[in-house]
Amino acid sequence: MTNEKKGLSRRDFLKTTGIATGALVGGGVIGGLIGYNAKKDGKTTTDTNAVGGHEAAAVRGLMFFTNQQDFHVLSQAVERIFPEDDLGPGAIGLGVPYFIDNQLAGNYGSNAREYMQGPFFAGEATQGYQSRLTRAEIFRQGIARMEEEAQKRYQKGFAELDGGQMDEILTSFQKNEVEMKGVSSEFFFRLLRQATLDGAYADPIYNGNANMDGWRMKGFPGHQMAYINVIEEEKFQKIEPKSISSMQH
Structure with a gap:
């Protein structure tokens, strides 16, 4: 988790978590394809909604959360x-809360494609899904x-707290x-953190990575048809970047 008070920048965070190595998270890892809006130029269409006091550009509409307060807690x-x-932009600006909401409404949230029969034992940190x-x-x-x-610690809602x-x-x-x-709460945090990164870097057709800004911050080109025109260039x-949606026109 990033901690601004300790001076840990997002750039440092990406380096230490291995995301900066180029092992980007694909949208398909976290679930089935969710409906999307796309213009013929390949850019996702966006509207601007306020989420917890911030502006978010993402595909509108909640599919899982029925309580707006819960969605605000997730967003913050x-x-x-x-x-x-x-x-x-951060997670809200990239539409990550909407991405997670949509994924929870599908196979990712229901574990529909995973073995979920007992017996159940407390898993080690190195093991996969055990709940x-x-x-x-x-x-x-x-x-x-x-x-x-x-509420217990500060007598306020989570979304009303300061960053610290x-x-x-x-x-x-x-x-x-x-x-x-x-x-375990540690396992929930791991799910939350991974879903946040997935939403920031998945293809925009999964309703995160709004306008491909997550890719732009990393200099990642997305899904290009070919690199034959630049493959022999010595300069960076x-x-x-291009989304998968641009290949369908």
């Missing part, structure tokens, strides 16, 4: 993990627990200091 949490800075709960159930419980922690207070609560989840049922090539 992912923004703390991937904050806006001088390099570009009897689906991701949708884990996210619902995790968001409710974040709100409860905020949000970080304190998120760090408690990361350190497995918050009690959850059927899953700055290429305007």
Whole structure:
């Protein structure tokens, strides 16, 4: 988790998490294709909505969250993990909350394509998915627990806290200091962090990475048809990124 007070920039965060090595997260990893809007020039169409006091450009409409307050908690949490800075937009600006919402409404949230039969045992940190709960159930419980922690510690809703207070609560989840049922809070934090990165760098057809700004911050070209025109160039090539949607026209 990034911590602005400790001077950890997003650039440092990307380096230390391995994302800067070029191992980008593909949208297909986190679930099935979600509906999208695309112009014929390959850019996703966007509207501007206020999410928790921030402007977000993403495909509109919630598919999983029915409580707007829960969506605000999610939005503020992912923004703390991937904050806006001088390099570009943060999670909210990239539409990550909408990405996670849409994914939770599909196979990712229901674990429909995964083996979910017992027996269930507490997994080690090095093991994969071990909970009897689906991701949708884990996210619902995790968001409710974040709100409860905020009320208990500060007598405010999570979305009303300042950045340092949000970080304190998120760090408690990361350190497995918050009690959850059927899953550890540390595992919930890992899911939340990974989903945040997925939404920031997945192809925009999955409703995150708005306007491909996540790719632009990394200089990643997205899905090009070919590189034959620049393959022999010695200088670094700055290429305007393209979404999969541009290949369908």
